[in-house]
Amino acid sequence: MIQGDLLGLGMGQRENQKQARYSLYAHTRLGYLFYKRQVKKARERYPHGHSVSRPVGFGAVKILPIPVLSNNYSYLVIDTGSGRAAVVDPSDPLAVQAAIEEEGVLLEAILCTHKHWDHSGGNAALCQQHGSCKVYGSALDAVPELTNPLTDKERVSVGRLSFEALATPGHTAGHVAYVLDAAPFGGPPCLFSGDLLFLAGCGRLFEGSPETMLASLDVAVGLGEDTLLWPGHEYALECLSFASLLELDNPALERKLRWATQQRQEKRSTCPSTIGEEKTYNPFLRTHRRELQEALGLTRRGGEPRDAFRARVLKEVRRRKDLYKAT
Numbered sequence: 001m002i003q004g005d006l007l008g009l010g011m012g013q014r015e016n017q018k019q020a021r022y023s024l025y026a027h028t029r030l031g032y033l034f035y036k037r038q039v040k041k042a043r044e045r046y047p048h049g050h051s052v053s054r055p056v057g058f059g060a061v062k063i064l065p066i067p068v069l070s071n072n073y074s075y076l077v078i079d080t081g082s083g084r085a086a087v088v089d090p091s092d093p094l095a096v097q098a099a100i101e102e103e104g105v106l107l108e109a110i111l112c113t114h115k116h117w118d119h120s121g122g123n124a125a126l127c128q129q130h131g132s133c134k135v136y137g138s139a140l141d142a143v144p145e146l147t148n149p150l151t152d153k154e155r156v157s158v159g160r161l162s163f164e165a166l167a168t169p170g171h172t173a174g175h176v177a178y179v180l181d182a183a184p185f186g187g188p189p190c191l192f193s194g195d196l197l198f199l200a201g202c203g204r205l206f207e208g209s210p211e212t213m214l215a216s217l218d219v220a221v222g223l224g225e226d227t228l229l230w231p232g233h234e235y236a237l238e239c240l241s242f243a244s245l246l247e248l249d250n251p252a253l254e255r256k257l258r259w260a261t262q263q264r265q266e267k268r269s270t271c272p273s274t275i276g277e278e279k280t281y282n283p284f285l286r287t288h289r290r291e292l293q294e295a296l297g298l299t300r301r302g303g304e305p306r307d308a309f310r311a312r313v314l315k316e317v318r319r320r321k322d323l324y325k326a327t
């Protein structure tokens with residue numbers, strides 16, 4: 001009993017500390033200074049980026065993942081016909097500028113998923129260099145240099161490219177995911193998910209409830225199975241390893257973990273996966289699955305609405321993932 005009380009107090013304190021640290025990072029200049037140090041250290045440690053990535057193209061669309069910081073991805077999305085481009089989450093402006101110069105494109109838009117510095121830290125420097133570049137994002141997040149606040153389902157055009165902005169709160173209050181419609185070029189939809197969804201994982205719930213995050217993840221799932229997932233971080237190995245502790249008998253998960261282990265041994269990027277694939281192994285998209293609920297020891301209460309139960313499952317997966325990361 002005493003032990004239980006102590007444990008309760010310890011967990012409460014840890015939670016408060018976590019919130020305090022998050023507040024400093026997200027709302028004060030300390031966060032910016034921390035980011036600057038992160039950029040400097042990552043440039044020294046990974047002069048050519050943390051991973052080897054390759055561009056993907058459909059007709060006149062070219063998507064170039066740019067590995068930045070120690071595990072982030074920015075994406076340069078190019079309309080090769082007009083030479084116009086957008087960049088998603090340019091955290092290291094030097095790496096992004098180098099890609100812009102190498103491709104010889106005109107930067108028209110920064111598509112910012114959320115305010116965290118490791119996604120938005122390069123906005124100011126790139127805007128200075130590219131006077132006509134617009135910055136898109138949510139007015140609910142304090143996105144640096146924001147020029148074009150977006151509403152849910154609003155469209156952004158860059159050359160012949162068309163993106164749809166989807167309000168996907170949970171990680172932050174104003175988190176936005178972007179979907180490129182590649183159908184006119186014969187390609188599948190491309191989801192730039194920021195910190196909403198990763199390969200086998202999802203973002204932490206800093207500014208939203210499990211219910212909010214569940215609704216946002218459902219929006220991603222609703223995009224269809226062939227949708228390519230381009231996440232904000234290279235977290236595949238850690239997320240798949242964690243998932244395999246929850247579901248011990250999932251062949252799709254085992255296969256993906258084997259594949260990702262090999263990819264990462266050779267420092268190759270694991271992006272993109274597809275929403276269809278993610279549904280087979282990503283525990284955050286499997287809250288409706290009995291095998292996962294049983295593994296967590298959770299059962300639906302009498303009269304409990306289905307989504308309320310799924311949110312409870314999501315909360316438990318997230319809690320265990322946070323503990324897994326802390327060890």
Ligand SMILES: [Zn+2]
Binds near residue numbers: 114116119171195
């Ligand atoms: Zn974030």
